[in-house]
Amino acid sequence: MGNINSRVAMKKHLLIVSKSFIYSTKNVNMTKYVRMKDHYSGDILGTTNKKQFKHYEEDGFLFVTSYLSDRLSRIKLLVTLKFLLHATCTAIYRHYFVKKYDLIIAREPILAGPLALLIKLFTGAKLITELNGNYVSPVVWEDIENKFIRNLKLGYSKKAIPFVLKRSNGIKLLYPSQITPYLSEEEQRKHTISCFHEYTPISEFHKSTVEEDFIMTMGYPYNIKGFDILVSAFDKIAHKFPTTQVHLIGYLETADRQYLESLHSHPDQIKLLKPLEYDAAMEKISKTKCFVLASRTEAMGRVLLESMAHGKPVIGSTADGIPTYIRDGVNGYVFASGNVDQLAEKLEVMLSSGSKRKMLGDAGYEIVMAELSEQQYLERYGALIENACGDGKKK
Incomplete structure (x- = not known):
């Protein structure tokens, strides 16, 4: 990660919170963190229906996932509840009894965001929240046939996302106006915000x-x-x-x-x-x-x-x-x-x-x-981490 090396005296320990299913070592959303191995170590919380990924380590990053069988993993509510319980208990235990986290990364703001914020309160670690979609767009929710549930989820996202972002130490965007529905210009100036592409190999x-x-x-x-x-x-x-x-x-x-x-x-x-x-x-x-x-x-x-x-x-x-x-x-x-x-x-x-x-x-x-290379992604993410942790110059 090039120029990051001069800023990092020792590896920071990260906690990545993502409900995403981990089913392969080629999962792009997961392997990008492993590419940070020279400068960071960490734990990755997710869900899986494959036993080999319940506890899987690769290059300094440990996948500690919530496991459910193929049959049970089809029950979305059960998957969510088990993930929330497993992730919270695992993160707090590993922070106090294995190795303290310097930074938590929430892969999205709706479920992982509030969970990461809760873990932040228990651990005192810094928090980066990633925005990976336009969550206020009605199109995102139109597949939900029940109008009440659809409006409930849309309303929840409009409240939960600003709540999480205001309490985050760093925010990652994919396009400049993505933050506009959630934070005012004055609120944006109070945060470390970085806009760059998603990791692509x-x-x-x-x-x-x-x-x-x-x-x-x-x-x-x-x-x-x-x-x-x-x-x-x-x-x-x-x-x-x-x-x-x-x-x-x-x-x-x-x-x-x-x-x-x-x-x-x-x-x-x-x-x-x-x-x-x-x-x-x-x-x-x-x-x-x-x-x-x-x-x-x-x-x-x-x-x-x-x-x-x-x-x-x-x-x-x-x-x-x-x-x-x-x-x-x-x-x-x-x-x-x-x-x-x-x-x-x-x-x-x-x-x-x-x-x-x-x-x-x-x-x-x-x-x-x-x-838009991997190297540019890693350098910019590294700078965001250092800024969010207070070790770099705020952009």
Whole structure:
């Protein structure tokens, strides 16, 4: 982590609080902390349905997870309650009887945030809270069919997030305006706030020279990722590109498939495909003409960085943080969120010129390698940690 070395006299001990399921040593959200091993050690709290990750150590970081069997892990309330109890007891015990924590990192502000704040009160450790989404967007909650519960969760998030952020020593953002709904400008000046990309293992990828005749998107849930917007947009121009396909990759219920199929009249060109494992998904990206992220809400979209690291041009909506990572006309195109006609225009321009795609893809590759690398992430996160702990200059 380069220049951090001069500021760190000894390794700080971190506690990472995340309800995320830990199911593989390749889990990107977890391995990024292990990359900090030269300067930090720590414990990672999460949930798992695999016994080997109940107590798993790698390079100075210990995964101490709340375990439930496959059958029980399908009960969301049980998963949440067991995680809260396990994480609280584990953190307090390990702080006082194993090794004291210098800093707690809450991976998100809704569940992990309040829990991390409680642990902070018991331990006296500093706290960094990460914002990884636009939690005040109604789109985030629209999958909850019960209107009362949906409004309850939205209302809770609007109260809980500012409460946690005001008591955090550091805040990590993915795009500059992400903090606006929660803290006033005066309140923001009182905090250490840093805005930078999410960790993405771009050094594992190579610029691809392969280009097959398809464009793609992937993710879940389909409505937030804008699958319907892409389907409707491509349907308008499909007749101009009769050999080109659109591959939409992700988990879809039968009703979701039927709805998406009802939006177009080109079944030979628009394909709904099953989810892919990480390595297979990256291979797919390496072969596409263009990646499209038509999300209705999206704080960043790690897949944009993955696509650029493969030398692929990108198209994205103007939702939330996407325009922070797509420079219109430089490494791709942006369109007004939800605007089918505008996306159709951008797709037509992109598909009409191979030289244009190469120019955009090359520019994206240069941007991601120069500005959005793992090393830059680690250096900026290291600076945030030191500032939050009071050991660095506040930015």
